[in-house]
Amino acid sequence: MPSRTEIVPPVAPVRHTEKKLHGHTLIDDYAWLRDKEDPEVTAYLEAENAYCADVMEPTKALQKTLYDEMVSHIKETDVSVPFREGAFWYYSRTEQGAQYPIYCRKPISAGAEDQLPSDAVREEIILNINELARNESYMAVNALTVSDDGNLLAYSIDNKGFRQYTLQVKDLRTGQLLPEQVERVGSIVWAADNKTLFYTVEDEEQKRQFQFYRHTLAMPHAEDLLVFEETDERFNIGSGRTRDGKYIILESSSHTTTEEQFLAADDPLGEWKLIEPRQDDIEYYVDHRHGLFYIRTNDTGRNFRLVTAPVEAASRSNWKEVIPHRDATMLEEVDLFGPFYVACERTNGLQHMRVFTFEGVVESTAAPREITFPEPVYSAHPHINRLFDTHKFRYGYQSLVTPSSVYEYDVAAGESTLLKQLEVPGGFDRTQYKSERLFATAPDGTRVPVSIVYRKDIFKKGANPLYVYGYGSYGYSLPNNFSSNRLSLLDRGFVIAYAHIRGGGDLGKPWHDEGRLMKKLNTFTDFITVTEFLIANGYGDAQRVAIEGGSAGGLLMGAVNNMRPDLFRAVLSHVPFVDVMNTMLDTSLPLTVPEYEEWGDPNQAEAFEYMLSYSPYDNVEAKKYPAMLVKTSLYDSQVMYWEPAKYVAKLRARKTDSNILLFQTNMTAGHSGASGRYDYLNEIAMDYAFLLRELQPEG
Known part of the structure; x- marks a missing residue:
């Protein structure tokens, strides 16, 4: 038996394939890993999992310590703030030892409409996710909506992690499930008659919500009426009710364009009406009050304005400005x-x-x-x-x-x-910690916001391990949220930073525009700028820098890792989008065509050249890389497991250093990892143990 220091990582076989496009030859030696049904693929993923477990075995005690710490900071039995809807107060609660929430309600007492319900009022459990998850390795709830009269609950569940949800309807008076059951459902909306249900359905291959149906309770599913079908592959559809309940809104949306139709909620058999025909790069979003639609739109500027229009004449020619761009x-x-x-x-x-x-x-x-x-x-x-x-x-x-x-x-x-x-139990004292907002200046003069947090009594200028997190895509604004899990790193001296880089939405739509399509490189150079700025200003030890990102943030990790591997000691990469070229050239995959508006269409030569310049998988070289932990899930429907699998296989074959490269596949989950809250903490404990192993071996 080899000693633990002699553990040898698995080596994926090379099976040469190539693709020629725009004068380039794309070489892919690991395309065979795409075949999920191939026993050799399963064997390789399991071998990588075993190798990861062997390497991390010495940290098992540390992982248990970290897990116990994180649990100690959670009030395991807790209840959310109840909210009023119809004749009930609705809330969710958790119980110690239970993985999932329990959704409940209490009737509103006469004369006490503005008073939160007391413990004496009888509780009704409308959905216990722990019961749904019994005998399941994964469970997620998407839609959860109650009919206007409060009698029926429509909800959708996924027990694989592939984000493929099944619609079910529960009679809350009897607790019985109705025969209604529909596969691949997205949004669900009740009409005001308490018997008509509208829902969207996704296409099987591309996972694009593209059909909108009307269903009448007790009628066979086969008789459901197809109300609308979205034929443009860039667009997904979704539906909802205006807050006043008067109208049902059906929205078609791409990454940059929207179009909305409406129907009176009390007339489910009525005629759907279009507000304004879609126009490329124009978005609008609608709500209703007293006969007027209030419309948030970016028709005159990227950062949106607010307009109104009469319901009976809602087209753009009748829009009246309320808040200017x-x-x-x-x-x-x-x-x-x-x-x-x-x-x-x-x-x-x-x-x-x-x-x-x-x-x-x-x-x-x-x-x-x-x-x-x-x-x-x-x-x-x-x-x-x-x-x-x-x-x-x-x-x-x-x-x-x-x-x-x-x-x-x-x-x-x-x-x-x-x-x-x-x-936050377990002795949390917020006064021990300090947060700051800083700005790093990019080479082109752009000021990039940075949010940091650290424990004041442990901070020593230039001496602390530094952990930098980033995303920077889709116009998503990186939130400055609290996390009790984070205390395990802060209390060990880590400085934690969040880089609000271009490609996100932190400074509005223009911030997104400056980090997508033919400006995507700004996302990566901003992240490098932020890291260098933090080191230069004493917020971390230059020899102990860790970075993390997931999904499109995993693309960020792969790109900066290729560009500046010398800058980082350790990299955490979750479900990373790293095989940019092969994925974006395959229109049969989920998300590909809609994503052209974010990354570009590689069938166009200029976009191809630009995307190829940063695609992590295509730019792996024979050089030294930081220690890395790459994680994925077998049932991920957004970034297929084979992207990180191929990436790791190529890194193993090319990199010239002896730093550890770990790859772990969750064989029973999807894009977001484990669904149960305790299982999720075990995953975080492993991540933190990896960071401590690399940046602070003494733990």
Whole structure:
């Protein structure tokens, strides 16, 4: 038996294939790993898992310690803040030892509509995910919606991780499941008659939500009416109700373009009407109040404006501006209510909420009030607000040092009340930690925001292990959220940084535009700039830098790892999108065609050349690389398992260093990893043990 230091990693066989395009030859020696049904593929994945387990075996005690620490910071038996909908208070709760939430409700007592339900009020469990997960290795719930009369629950579940959901309907009066069951369902919407259900269905290969059906309860599924089919492969469809419940909205959307239709919710057999025909690169999103549609749109500027239009004449020619487009402020969302609306905005990378009131049916002339937030680095967003006629607005707030909190804003008084802050047991003291907001200057002069957090009493300039996280794609704004799991690293002296790089949405739509298509390299150079800036300013030891990203953030990891492997000591890469060229040239795969608007179409020579310049798999070279832990899931429907498998195989064959390269495949999960909350903590414990093994061997 070899000693532990002599453990040999598996070597994937080379089976040469090549593809010629635009004067280039794409060589792929590991394309055979795509065949999930091939026993040799399974054997290779299992060999990699065994090798990873062997290498990490000495950290088992540390992993157990980390897991126990993370559990100690969770209030295992807890309950969410109840919200009102119809005649009930709805909430979820967790129980110690149970992997999944339990969804519940309580009837609203007469005369106590504004008072949270007491413990004395009888609880009704509407869905216990732990029961659904019995005998399953994976369980996820997507849609969860109750009919207007409160009698029927429509929900969808996935027991594989492939994000393929099955619709079911439960009679909440009897607890029985109805015969209704539909496969590959996305969004689910009740009509106001409590018997008509609209739902979207995905296509089997591309996993694109493309068909919209109407179903009447007790009628055979085969008789469901196809209301609409989206034929443009760039677009997915989804549906929902306006907050006042008056209309059902059907949305077709690509990454850059939208189109919406509407139907009166009390007339499910009626005629669907189009608001405004789609126009490339124009998005609009609709809600309704008192006969007017309120429409958030980027038709006159990338950062969106707010307009209104009468329901009976909703086309663009009738749009009336309410909030103008502003170059420096992104209008991210508008939450519309009977007496007021909230404009959720982002300026200089931080969220702001302005509250506008109405006088009758028109907007008040009074200046809007702003909900203020106390910290320099934070995340704020609307919470669950199901009531339309209310003077209260709920929002969530948290920061890198403040646990997740739910507030209720009284519009009349202009005051916020804390309803609940996540309890963090195990001796957490927020005053021990410090968060900062910094800016790193890129070579082209762009100032890139950076959020950092560390424990004050352990911080020593230039001496701490540094961990940098990034994403930078799809216009997604990297949140400054609280994580009790993170305490295990902070309490061991780590400085943790979040790089708000171009390609994300942190500074509005233009920030996204500057990091996609033919400007994608900005995403990678921004991340390198941030890391160098943090080291230069003493926020970490240059010899102990770890980085992490997942999915499109895994593309980031692969690209910067090829560009500057000398800068990093360790890399954590989750479900990484690293085989850019082969994936984007295969239109049979999920997401490929819609993704052209993010990455480019490699069938076009200029886009091909640019994408090839950064594709991680295609740019692996014979040189030294950092220590790496790459993780994937067999049932991932967004980044297929073979992308990281091929990437690791090629790295093993090419890299010239002796640093560890670990590859782990979760054989029973999908894109998000383990579904159970305790199983997920075990995954995080392994990640942290890897980081500590590389950056702080003493643990």
